[in-house]
Amino acid sequence: MARQVNVSRHFRVIYAMWYRQVKRFLNMKARVVSSIVQPIMWLALFGVGFRRFATPMGFDYLAFLAPGVVMMAAFVVGFQAGASLIWDKEFGYFKEILVAPAPRAASLIGRCLGDATLALLNSFIILVAVYFFVPSINVIGILFVTAVAFLIALCFTSLGTLIAMHIRNLETFQLVMMLSIMPLMFLSSIFYPIDSMDFWMRTAAMLNPLTYGAELARYFLVPSVSSLSGMQALQYFVILVVITLVLLEISIFFFRKLTMG
Amino acid sequence: MTVMCMNEIVVSDNLTKRFGKITAVDHISFEVYEGEIFGFLGPNGAGKTTTINMLITLLRPDEGTASVCGHDILKEPNKVRERIGVVFQDRTVDGYLSGWDNLKVHGLVYGINNDALENKIRELLKFVELEEWANVLVKYYSGGMTRRLEIARALLNEPEVLFLDEPTLGLDPQARLHIWEYLLDLKRKKKMTIFLTTHYMDEADRLCDRIAIIDHGKIIAMGSPQELKSMISGEIIYVRTNTPMDALLLKQHLEKQGYSAKMLDRDGVVFVNVKRASAEMPVILELAQRAGVKVAEVRYSTPTLDDVFIHLTGRSLRDERIGSFERIREMMRRWRAR
Ligand SMILES: Nc1ncnc2c1ncn2[C@@H]1O[C@H](COP(=O)(O)OP(=O)(O)O)[C@@H](O)[C@H]1O
Ligand SMILES: [Mg+2]
Numbered sequence: 001m002a003r004q005v006n007v008s009r010h011f012r013v014i015y016a017m018w019y020r021q022v023k024r025f026l027n028m029k030a031r032v033v034s035s036i037v038q039p040i041m042w043l044a045l046f047g048v049g050f051r052r053f054a055t056p057m058g059f060d061y062l063a064f065l066a067p068g069v070v071m072m073a074a075f076v077v078g079f080q081a082g083a084s085l086i087w088d089k090e091f092g093y094f095k096e097i098l099v100a101p102a103p104r105a106a107s108l109i110g111r112c113l114g115d116a117t118l119a120l121l122n123s124f125i126i127l128v129a130v131y132f133f134v135p136s137i138n139v140i141g142i143l144f145v146t147a148v149a150f151l152i153a154l155c156f157t158s159l160g161t162l163i164a165m166h167i168r169n170l171e172t173f174q175l176v177m178m179l180s181i182m183p184l185m186f187l188s189s190i191f192y193p194i195d196s197m198d199f200w201m202r203t204a205a206m207l208n209p210l211t212y213g214a215e216l217a218r219y220f221l222v223p224s225v226s227s228l229s230g231m232q233a234l235q236y237f238v239i240l241v242v243i244t245l246v247l248l249e250i251s252i253f254f255f256r257k258l259t260m261g
Numbered sequence: 262m263t264v265m266c267m268n269e270i271v272v273s274d275n276l277t278k279r280f281g282k283i284t285a286v287d288h289i290s291f292e293v294y295e296g297e298i299f300g301f302l303g304p305n306g307a308g309k310t311t312t313i314n315m316l317i318t319l320l321r322p323d324e325g326t327a328s329v330c331g332h333d334i335l336k337e338p339n340k341v342r343e344r345i346g347v348v349f350q351d352r353t354v355d356g357y358l359s360g361w362d363n364l365k366v367h368g369l370v371y372g373i374n375n376d377a378l379e380n381k382i383r384e385l386l387k388f389v390e391l392e393e394w395a396n397v398l399v400k401y402y403s404g405g406m407t408r409r410l411e412i413a414r415a416l417l418n419e420p421e422v423l424f425l426d427e428p429t430l431g432l433d434p435q436a437r438l439h440i441w442e443y444l445l446d447l448k449r450k451k452k453m454t455i456f457l458t459t460h461y462m463d464e465a466d467r468l469c470d471r472i473a474i475i476d477h478g479k480i481i482a483m484g485s486p487q488e489l490k491s492m493i494s495g496e497i498i499y500v501r502t503n504t505p506m507d508a509l510l511l512k513q514h515l516e517k518q519g520y521s522a523k524m525l526d527r528d529g530v531v532f533v534n535v536k537r538a539s540a541e542m543p544v545i546l547e548l549a550q551r552a553g554v555k556v557a558e559v560r561y562s563t564p565t566l567d568d569v570f571i572h573l574t575g576r577s578l579r580d581e582r583i584g585s586f587e588r589i590r591e592m593m594r595r596w597r598a599r
Contacts, residue, residue: 016369092353101342
């Protein structure tokens with residue numbers, strides 16, 4: 001069968017699914033409140049505590065950490081967004097999507113974009129909060145960091161959704177999340193510089209999209225603690241885009257396969 | 262058969278689906294004609310949902326195939342999807358979206374452009390009498406309202422066939438009547454072709470032009486409600502006794518006297534098929550007395566579709582035990598979906 005691509009048709013489906021994910025979230029008042037309060041609380045408690053003992057060491061650890069935390073927010077929320085797919089499978093909405101004549105790719109992309117938008121929102125709140133803790137951040141850089149955070153969000157939303165496709169049970173999904181979030185975070189350069197890692201850790205970190213996110217965020221937000229050159233930054237950005245697109249494509253492939261696309 | 266318009270909209274050709282050892286749908290063949298309401302009537306687990314899922318391209322048959330609006334479900338699933346509307350057995354609305362937004366998302370996914378969509382949504386919400394609820398989150402809707410919204414949603418893309426899987430399952434009598442009216446309205450005013458499944462014989466009787474009775478994955482009878490009921494001539498007398506033992510005793514006495522009597526295994530009711538109930542009732546009561554069987558209740562009616570099902574299978578469609586279980590499950594599902 002020849003697959004004819006009708007751009008406006010695809011766009012409408014993408015928009016529909018994006019709208020659904022975002023609107024549905026906004027209608028859950030409790031989730032909206034907690035998604036605003038939680039990151040701020042987290043950063044407040046964590047950041048202030050760190051400042052106390054990190055500054056005397058002669059190294060502004062908070063300035064180093066803050067950009068990574070922005071990425072962390074995009075990552076954690078985006079990754080777990082796959083849960084919405086499991087919810088839809090359980091409560092029937094999934095069937096409603098499957099019986100539609102819409103291109104599967106568009107419906108999946110829309111869904112991931114919607115979830116990524118929500119994750120971005122989360123990390124943007126952190127970004128604003130960071131400004132209060134680390135006033136020295138580069139304000140112009142916020143624009144670029146937002147783009148990087150969106151890539152991280154989309155990258156992990158795609159991965160989370162890919163995982164969720166193969167899981168029925170919400171508890172199983174949460175277990176998988178719990179078991180992978182920590183290693184992904186610690187095997188990246190969110191918490192410590194790549195140069196300080198041993199060979200194996202560094203290899204793992206360089207395979208981890210989060211590392212590219214954290215490095216780029218540092219480069220744009222707090223150039224003084226970044227070891228990247230402009231050329232490297234561009235390189236990292238391209239790598240992150242490629243990883244994200246590849247994960248999204250794999251997700252689409254399996255989505256088609258699993259749903260008689 | 263007394264069907265006037267003979268355009269086939271749905272043609273099922275030996276559809277078969279197995280789940281492990283169970284053959285859920287067993288070589289089912291039938292046609293649905295343009296403009297008619299065609300019903301699958303059968304008890305729980307008969308294979309109704311499985312059949313519908315194959316027709317609407319959610320499930321791949323193991324054998325056989327079907328075509329909907331001239332498109333093969335296996336070869337052109339997207340063509341089929343474009344031409345149908347579906348109301349699933351389980352609720353498939355998004356509780357955290359308003360009624361309006363549920364329809365909006367659906368319309369966009371089906372490729373309807375924005376201006377046309379708004380008008381269409383308004384018109385359909387009016388049709389199912391939910392205009393005032395348009396902006397309320399669907400999790401606050403009652404079961405009947407949810408169903409109405411789902412019907413409106415299924416009509417958004419102006420389908421040629423509407424599929425409904427147990428459209429009134431778990432609804433109270435008033436909500437059911439409401440849904441029936443909409444469906445009959447659609448048939449009358451829009452000449453909509455409707456395929457529905459149900460395990461309520463009154464629903465099938467009231468709505469369907471033709472019915473396929475399905476049991477254990479097979480069609481065991483097919484025809485108009487009248488044709489099916491005329492499989493049993495005369496009238497049916499229902500004699501309720503106090504115990505299944507009494508019922509058995511009465512049944513055997515009746516049979517000895519040349520009556521055609523049947524009973525179900527659980528509830529002590531004996532069904533007697535007679536020519537004229539008013540004349541036979543006293544005779545049967547006297548016979549019961551002589552047999553020492555205490556009669557708790559007697560009534561009679563012309564045969565119902567349930568009688569047809571009993572006649573064909575020896576079991577009743579109306580299995581109260583499963584009925585109430587289903588109801589609880591439905592309630593749980595609604596409760597959880599909030
Ligand atoms: N996904 C499935 N896996 C295993 N068995 C199934 C599945 N779906 C349905 N069945 C079985 O197939 C039979 C028919 O089910 P179904 O089509 O749901 O019946 P109905 O809709 O008439 O109540 C039942 O015995 C049911 O248990
Ligand atoms: Mg069913």
